[in-house]
Amino acid sequence: MSAESMPDPAIPGPGEPRTPGSRQRGKGRRRRPPARRRKALLVMAWTAAGVVVLGGTGAGVLYFKLNGNLESVDIDQALGADRPEKADNGSQNILVLGSDTRSDGNKELGGGTDDGTARSDTAMVVHVYQGHKKASVVSIPRDTLIDRPECTDTDGDEHPAAQDVMFNSAYSTGGAACAVKTVESISGLRMDHYLEVDFSGFEQLVDDLGGVDVTTTEAIKDPDSHLDLPAGTHTLDGEQALGLVRTRHGVGDGSDLGRIQLQQAFVKALVDQVEDIGLLGNPKKLYDVADTATKTVTTDSDLGSVNSLMSFATGLKGIGPDNMHMVTMPVIYDPADPNRVLLEKAKADQVWTALKNDQPIPDSATAGTATGEAKGVVNAPE
Known part of the structure; x- marks a missing residue:
């Protein structure tokens, strides 16, 4: 999810020197060797784009199977038409949600609500600037009290407005439409695209990648998310990674704001892992991850096919972590x-106005706002 970019996860926190014995290893995994960092924005879209390599090497049947996996x-x-106007400056806005909808396994992960409906714990507005060389990411806390507008879902059912x-x-x-x-009601921005990532699939994705390396600068223990990590460096498996991005009671002041800071740091570590293992040179692992x-x-x-995702990801290939600005x-x-x-x-309006005008988010927009006090708890090892 630095003054103008996400905090660099490669820098250990204060008072946490790197020592040879500090690494906590996952089940028999070996530390991967350092690799050159490449640029990426959305891991899911990037992976889907790589799948096309399979289609171009005679494995077309696999390509079509993967295409059939997608839901849209x-x-x-x-x-309908009652929405903000599309930007005419070449920028794009993408709403990215993390949810617990697509698999029954989410119940085992603590997902869903008591009445069986799905929920979304993660929401990010990704604004891609004109020229597609940089982006701003605005996380929206799930616990924010808002006035919800009336809306019609994708089944045609109408839902009344609600306050507070x-x-x-x-x-x-x-669902997605509401x-x-x-x-769009909060921000005044037109969402050009929508991407939703299912939590149980997220867990399997991390396992397919062989785990993700992070360093915790303090212990994190949260029985609700089944997470118990001492301070140090860890290779997180899927269950641990899911616990990390969903924990709220184990870090900072226990609010959703602290969880957002962990999510933003983990996104960087996940991108690093995808880039470092060289998926394009390993067709079997590429297929497992893409599946x-x-x-x-x-x-x-509009993005409901592997070809469309490939085209979308190709248009974002110039955006790397150093030119992404992540805020809440x-x-x-x-x-x-x-x-x-x-x-x-007043400050939120500064954020949305800047993005509407395709301008950088000013520091004044986030200065002095609630933070959750979890910044720097999780870093990606060098």
């Missing part, structure tokens, strides 16, 4: 409920 939703049809409800109620109420409608990834992601209908939507703690946050409207 017609956001434009559900939302949690942001993630939009998804649990009306989530997009709510984000999981295409079963894991749901897209808007400005919020303040709710005086009436410490488990909820309120939109800090």
